Amino acid sequence: MTNPPTRWQLAGEDNRGYGRHFAELRASGSDIEGEARLADALAPRGARVLDVGSGMGRVAAALVARGHEVVATEPDAALRAQSRATYPDLAVLPHEALDLDPVDVGVFDLVVVVGNVMVFLGEDTERQVLRRLRSLLAPGGRILAGFELRGPKSGSRVYPAEDFLADAAASGLTATWRFGSYELHGPNDDYAVWVLEAGHDRRPSG
Numbered sequence: 001m002t003n004p005p006t007r008w009q010l011a012g013e014d015n016r017g018y019g020r021h022f023a024e025l026r027a028s029g030s031d032i033e034g035e036a037r038l039a040d041a042l043a044p045r046g047a048r049v050l051d052v053g054s055g056m057g058r059v060a061a062a063l064v065a066r067g068h069e070v071v072a073t074e075p076d077a078a079l080r081a082q083s084r085a086t087y088p089d090l091a092v093l094p095h096e097a098l099d100l101d102p103v104d105v106g107v108f109d110l111v112v113v114v115g116n117v118m119v120f121l122g123e124d125t126e127r128q129v130l131r132r133l134r135s136l137l138a139p140g141g142r143i144l145a146g147f148e149l150r151g152p153k154s155g156s157r158v159y160p161a162e163d164f165l166a167d168a169a170a171s172g173l174t175a176t177w178r179f180g181s182y183e184l185h186g187p188n189d190d191y192a193v194w195v196l197e198a199g200h201d202r203r204p205s206g
Ligand SMILES: C[S@@+](CC[C@H](N)C(=O)[O-])C[C@H]1O[C@@H](n2cnc3c(N)ncnc32)[C@H](O)[C@@H]1O
Pocket: 006, 007, 008, 018, 022, 052, 053, 054, 055, 056, 057, 058, 059, 073, 074, 075, 076, 079, 095, 096, 097, 098, 113, 114, 115, 116, 117, 118, 120, 121, 122, 129
């Protein structure tokens, strides 16, 4: 079955500068590893980590540098090209989240879906994606998700916290933590960082 286009795809040219912007931040010495630091704290040493929608590779590369075995996947060809240019040693799959199969890629101690990926998914695919990510968790594995709640980016949706929690619950996931930033500020109305765990029923996505 064909997946619906992601909101990121539909935004097209409006988002073209994203990868270059982060490459420039990196070149200027700016901190672009906040998400990776929190992900590292959540994972066992030498963990298997999946970075879904890895963009220009900043989070995946920072996790590799911290000793994790990272599978990065990014469906946007321009971002994969930026990733190759910035982090030539980082392997990146072209899969979109709904096409990730645990038989092919294995299961993970931590699935990272940060930097607004959740608000750029295809319309009405949020539960499918969350179920799919759940099916990719190793026993005891967790998901780190983070996104802007008000959807101010070009082409992204507004994703209120209560809607995300309902989607997570319907997908067999429980939010064990909610923060307002990757530096663990308290919850706020602008940005949400979630840690999700699977329940006992781990049937693959439907
Ligand atoms: C704002 S960028 C974030 C990139 C990266 N996570 C970061 O933090 O630098 C949003 C990303 O979501 C990805 N995305 C949107 N829908 C997706 C899906 N269904 N599967 C995988 N990636 C998706 C886009 O391709 C894009 O790379």
